[in-house]
Amino acid sequence: MFGRKSTTVIRALDQVDFEIQDGELFGLLGPNGAGKTTTVKILCTLLEPTSGHAFVKGYDVIKDGGHVRKIVNMVAGGERMLYYRLTGRENLKYFADLYDVPKKEVTTRVNNLLELMGLSDRADDEVEKYSKGMRQRLQVCRGLINDPEVLFLDEPTLGLDVNIAKDLRNFIREKVVREQGKTVLLTTHYMYEAEEMCDRVGFLSKGKLVAVGKPEELKRELPSGFSIELLVTRATEETIGSLRQLEPVKKVIETDYEGEAEGEKIDRLIVNVDSDKAVPQVLSHMANKHCRVVSFNLRGPTLEDLFMFYTGEK
Amino acid sequence: MFTRVVFAEAVKSLKVYFFSTRTLFWALALPLGNGLYLYFLYLPFATKSVDLQFGATTYTIDLVGFTIIGQLLYSFFTMMLLAGASFDAERWQGTLEVLLLSPASRVAILLGGALANAVNYVWMLVALVLSWVAFIHVGIFVTDPLALCGSLLLSYSAMMALGMCLETVDVYSRRGSIFTAWLQEPVMFLSGQIFPLQSLPVFLLPLSYLLPLTFGLMAVRLTLLGGASIYDVRMPLATLASMTLIFFILASLLVNYAERRAKTKATLTQF
Amino acid sequence: MASHSIRVIASTAKVNLIMTWRFFSWTGFALRFFTPLMTLGAAWILYNVVYARQTLPPGFGAVIGSSGYLSFITVGNAFYVFVFAAAFVVGRVMFWERATGTIEATFMTPMSRLAYMSGIMLAAATNSLIDFAAVFILGLAFGFQIALLNAPLFLSSLLLTAFGLFGIGLITNAITLTFRDRTTTANSLMILFMVFCGLVCPVELMPPWAQLISKALPLTYGVRLMRASLLGIVTVDPMHDIAALLVLDAIYVVIGAITLAQIEKNLRKKALFSIF
Numbered sequence: 001m002f003g004r005k006s007t008t009v010i011r012a013l014d015q016v017d018f019e020i021q022d023g024e025l026f027g028l029l030g031p032n033g034a035g036k037t038t039t040v041k042i043l044c045t046l047l048e049p050t051s052g053h054a055f056v057k058g059y060d061v062i063k064d065g066g067h068v069r070k071i072v073n074m075v076a077g078g079e080r081m082l083y084y085r086l087t088g089r090e091n092l093k094y095f096a097d098l099y100d101v102p103k104k105e106v107t108t109r110v111n112n113l114l115e116l117m118g119l120s121d122r123a124d125d126e127v128e129k130y131s132k133g134m135r136q137r138l139q140v141c142r143g144l145i146n147d148p149e150v151l152f153l154d155e156p157t158l159g160l161d162v163n164i165a166k167d168l169r170n171f172i173r174e175k176v177v178r179e180q181g182k183t184v185l186l187t188t189h190y191m192y193e194a195e196e197m198c199d200r201v202g203f204l205s206k207g208k209l210v211a212v213g214k215p216e217e218l219k220r221e222l223p224s225g226f227s228i229e230l231l232v233t234r235a236t237e238e239t240i241g242s243l244r245q246l247e248p249v250k251k252v253i254e255t256d257y258e259g260e261a262e263g264e265k266i267d268r269l270i271v272n273v274d275s276d277k278a279v280p281q282v283l284s285h286m287a288n289k290h291c292r293v294v295s296f297n298l299r300g301p302t303l304e305d306l307f308m309f310y311t312g313e314k
Numbered sequence: 315m316f317t318r319v320v321f322a323e324a325v326k327s328l329k330v331y332f333f334s335t336r337t338l339f340w341a342l343a344l345p346l347g348n349g350l351y352l353y354f355l356y357l358p359f360a361t362k363s364v365d366l367q368f369g370a371t372t373y374t375i376d377l378v379g380f381t382i383i384g385q386l387l388y389s390f391f392t393m394m395l396l397a398g399a400s401f402d403a404e405r406w407q408g409t410l411e412v413l414l415l416s417p418a419s420r421v422a423i424l425l426g427g428a429l430a431n432a433v434n435y436v437w438m439l440v441a442l443v444l445s446w447v448a449f450i451h452v453g454i455f456v457t458d459p460l461a462l463c464g465s466l467l468l469s470y471s472a473m474m475a476l477g478m479c480l481e482t483v484d485v486y487s488r489r490g491s492i493f494t495a496w497l498q499e500p501v502m503f504l505s506g507q508i509f510p511l512q513s514l515p516v517f518l519l520p521l522s523y524l525l526p527l528t529f530g531l532m533a534v535r536l537t538l539l540g541g542a543s544i545y546d547v548r549m550p551l552a553t554l555a556s557m558t559l560i561f562f563i564l565a566s567l568l569v570n571y572a573e574r575r576a577k578t579k580a581t582l583t584q585f
Numbered sequence: 586m587a588s589h590s591i592r593v594i595a596s597t598a599k600v601n602l603i604m605t606w607r608f609f610s611w612t613g614f615a616l617r618f619f620t621p622l623m624t625l626g627a628a629w630i631l632y633n634v635v636y637a638r639q640t641l642p643p644g645f646g647a648v649i650g651s652s653g654y655l656s657f658i659t660v661g662n663a664f665y666v667f668v669f670a671a672a673f674v675v676g677r678v679m680f681w682e683r684a685t686g687t688i689e690a691t692f693m694t695p696m697s698r699l700a701y702m703s704g705i706m707l708a709a710a711t712n713s714l715i716d717f718a719a720v721f722i723l724g725l726a727f728g729f730q731i732a733l734l735n736a737p738l739f740l741s742s743l744l745l746t747a748f749g750l751f752g753i754g755l756i757t758n759a760i761t762l763t764f765r766d767r768t769t770t771a772n773s774l775m776i777l778f779m780v781f782c783g784l785v786c787p788v789e790l791m792p793p794w795a796q797l798i799s800k801a802l803p804l805t806y807g808v809r810l811m812r813a814s815l816l817g818i819v820t821v822d823p824m825h826d827i828a829a830l831l832v833l834d835a836i837y838v839v840i841g842a843i844t845l846a847q848i849e850k851n852l853r854k855k856a857l858f859s860i861f
C-alpha cells in the first residue's frame with residue numbers, strides 16, 4: 001500500500017515515420033496493441049510523444065496544439081465521448097460552441113448532420129436512450145460538427161451492425177473524402193474495411209511501422225502472387241512441414257478456424273504459391289498425406305495476407 | 315460458496331476502495347474534522363461538560379469526549395454509506411451488470427463489502443486515540459470494560475447491517491447514492507450526536523429510536539465517559555443486537571427485490 | 586478569442602445546468618441544503634434548549650453584537666453553500682468527465698480551459714444561489730433578523746468569495762484528477778471550511794493555531810464581510826478584509842490556472858485521458 005510500484009516501460013510507438021497527403025484516405029492497420037490509437041491521439045493532441053515531431057497541415061501538434069485542435073476532429077469506436085444526459089441535439093450544439101462554429105451556421109449544420117445520420121427523429125432524446133448504433137452515428141456527427149480539414153477515425157465501425165457499418169464506410173469514402181475533400185486517417189483491424197476504403201495503408205506492428213503504400217503496390221511485394229486458402233482435416237505438423245518443402249510453395253500460414261467436418265476439427269491454411277499452376281500439386285500432396293480437403297479457394301493476395309506477412313501474426 | 319463470496323468481495327473492496335492511502339486519510343480526517351466542528355459549535359457557550367439524561371440518571375460527560383465519541387461513531391456510519399457507494403462506483407465503471415451476472419449470493423456480496431469496513435473501524439479507533447492525545451484533559455471513566463467492548467462491537471454490527479440495507483438502494487437506482495447522502499445530516503441531527511438526545515423535540519424522538527447510531531452513541535458514551543456498567547446499558551445493547559438481526563434480514567429481502575426491479579426497468583447500466 | 590471564451594463559459598454553464606436539473610432536479614437541491622439546515626437546527630437547540638437562552642459569555646457577546654446568536658449562525662451557513670460548488674463541482678469536474686468518457690472529446694477542442702472551468706463554476710454557483718436564498722428564508726424561521734443592509738458590501742463579499750472559491754476549486758480539480766479521488770479531497774475541503782471559517786463560532790474565539798488556518802481561507806473574510814453587511818457585526822475593518830480577499834483570490838486563481846494547464850499537460854504526457 002505505501003511502497004512504490006516498479007514500472008515497466010512499454011514502447012507504444014517506435015520510430016514511426018509517415019506522411020499523408022491532402023484529400024487522402026489513409027488506413028493505419030495493425031493488431032490490438034500495435035499503436036494505432038496512440039498514433040491518432042498524438043495527432044489530435046490528446047497525447048504528447050516522448051520524442052520526435054508530428055505535424056498536421058504543417059502545424060506542430062505540441063507547439064501549435066491550439067491551432068491543430070481547430071482543424072481536426074476524431075471519432076472513436078465505442079460509446080464514450082458523448083454526454084449521456086444531454087440530447088443528441090444538445091450534444092452537437094455544445095460541441096459547436098466549443099469549436100466556435102459561426103453562430104448563424106450552428107442550427108443548420110446540426111440539423112443537416114442529424115438528417116445525414118438518420119437521427120432527426122431522435123434528436124431530442126437523451127443519448128442514454130440511444131442504441132449503440134445511434135450513439136456511434138451521433139459520434140460521427142460530433143466528429144464533423146466543426147467541418148474539420150482532417151478527420152481521425154479510430155475504429156469507427158466497432159460493434160456496429162453490418163449494414164450500418166457499410167453505410168458509414170460509404171459515407172466516409174464518398175461524401176467526406178471524395179466530395180468534401182477532407183483528409184482522413186482511419187485505423188482499423190478489419191482488413192476488408194481498409195481494402196474497401198483506403199487510398200494508401202500503413203501496417204503497424206508492436207509500435208513499428210513495417211510497411212506503407214498503396215494496397216496494390218504492397219501486394220506486389222508479397223513473395224508470391226497467389227494464395228490458396230485450404231480448409232482441411234487431419235493435418236499434422238509433419239504434413240504442414242512437408243507442404244512447406246514443396247517447390248512452388250513460398251509460405252504456409254496456419255490461421256484460427258472454428259469448425260468441424262464429420263466430427264473432425266478443420267484447420268485453415270493459407271498457402272502462398274508463385275503460380276496458379278501449383279494448385280494440383282498442393283492438393284495431391286494433401287491427399288497423399290491422408291488429409292481431407294474440405295474446401296479450397298484460389299485468390300490473389302489480400303490485405304489480410306499482407307498483414308500476416310508483415311506482422312507475422314494471425 | 316457463501317463464505318467464499320464474502321471473503322472475495324471483502325478482499326476486492328479493500329483493494330479497490332478501502333485499502334488506499336486516501337481512504338485511510340479520510341478515515342482519520344473525518345472524525346477529527348467533524349469533532350473540531352462540534353467543539354467550535356459549543357465553544358461560544360464556554361462550557362466544558364454536557365449532561366446526558368438516561369432513564370432516571372443524569373450523567374455529566376466531558377464535552378470533548380462527548381464530541382469525539384459522537385464523531386467516531388458518526389464517521390463510521392458515514393463509512394457504511396460509502397460502502398453503498400461502492401455499488402455506485404460499480405455502476406459507472408460498468409461492472410455492476412457483471413457482478414449481478416454471477417450466481418454469487420447477493421447477501422454475501424453485501425456482507426463482504428460491509429466487512430471490509432472493519433478496516434476503517436479499526437483505523438477510526440486509532441483516530442480516537444490520537445484525539446485523546448491531542449485533548450489530554452478528556453475525562454475517561456470506565457468501570458466495566460466488557461460493557462465498553464460490547465457497546466463498540468454491537469454498534470459496529472448494527473450499523474453494518476443498516477449499511478447493507480442502504481447498499482440495496484444503489485443496486486436499484488443510480489440515485490441511490492443521493493438517497494444515502496441525504497441521510498447524513500438528518501442522522502447527525504436525530505441521533506444525539508451533536509447535542510444530548512433529551513434536547514430533541516419530543517415528536518422527533520421516534521425517528522431517533524429507529525437509528526442504530528442513537529443507541530450506539532448512548533451505550534459508548536455512557537460506558538466510556540460515564541462509568542456505566544453492562545447492566546446500566548442493557549437496553550441500548552439489546553436494541554443494537556435486535557437491530558443487527560432485523561436489518562440483516564431486511565437487507566437480504568431488499569437486495570433481491572432491488573435487483574429484480576432494476577432488471578425490469580433496465581437501470582443497471584445507467585449512471 | 587474573448588468572444589469564444591465568453592461563448593464557452595455560457596455554453597458550458599448552460600449544459601451543466603441542464604444536466605444537473607435533468608438528473609438531480611429537486612433531489613440535488615435538497616442534498617446541498619441539508620448541511621446548513623442541520624447546523625441551524627442544532628444551533629437553535631443548543632441555544633434555546635440545552636443552554637436555555639442563558640446569557641452568552643461576554644467574550645462572545647462582544648464579538649457578535651446585538652444581532653443575536655442565530656443570525657450569526659444563519660449568515661455563516663448561507664455562505665457555506667458556495668463551498669459545495671467549488672469543492673464538489675469545480676473540484677471534481679475533470680475527474681467526472683474522465684470517468685464518463687467525455688474528457689477526450691471536450692479537451693480535443695480549441696476552447697479555453699479556464700473559460701470551460703469558469704462555465705462550470707457559473708453553473709454551480711447559480712445552483713448555490715438558490716440554496717443561499719433558501720438558507721436565509723429558513724433562517725427567518727429560526728430567528729434570523731437583518732439588522733441593516735449594506736448592499737455594495739453584501740454584493741462585493743459574495744462575488745469576491747465566489748472568485749476565491751473558484752481558484753480553490755481549480756486546485757482541488759487537479760488533486761482529484763491526479764490521485765483519481767472521487768470524494769475524499771472534496772469532502773476534506775468542505776470540512777476545512779466548515780471548521781475554520783467562523784461559520785458557527787467567531788474566529789476571534791478560536792485557538793491561535795485555528796485562527797492561523799482561517800486566515801488562508803477566502804470564506805473567512807467573506808463570512809465576516811457578509812455579517813458586517815447584514816448584521817452590523819464589525820470586528821475587523823471591512824476594507825482590510827476586502828483587501829485580504831483580493832490578495833487571496835489572486836493567489837488561488839493564479840495557482841489554480843497554473844495547475845489546470847499543468848494537469849492537462851500531464852494527462853497528455855502520461856496518456857491518462859482515458860484511465861480513470
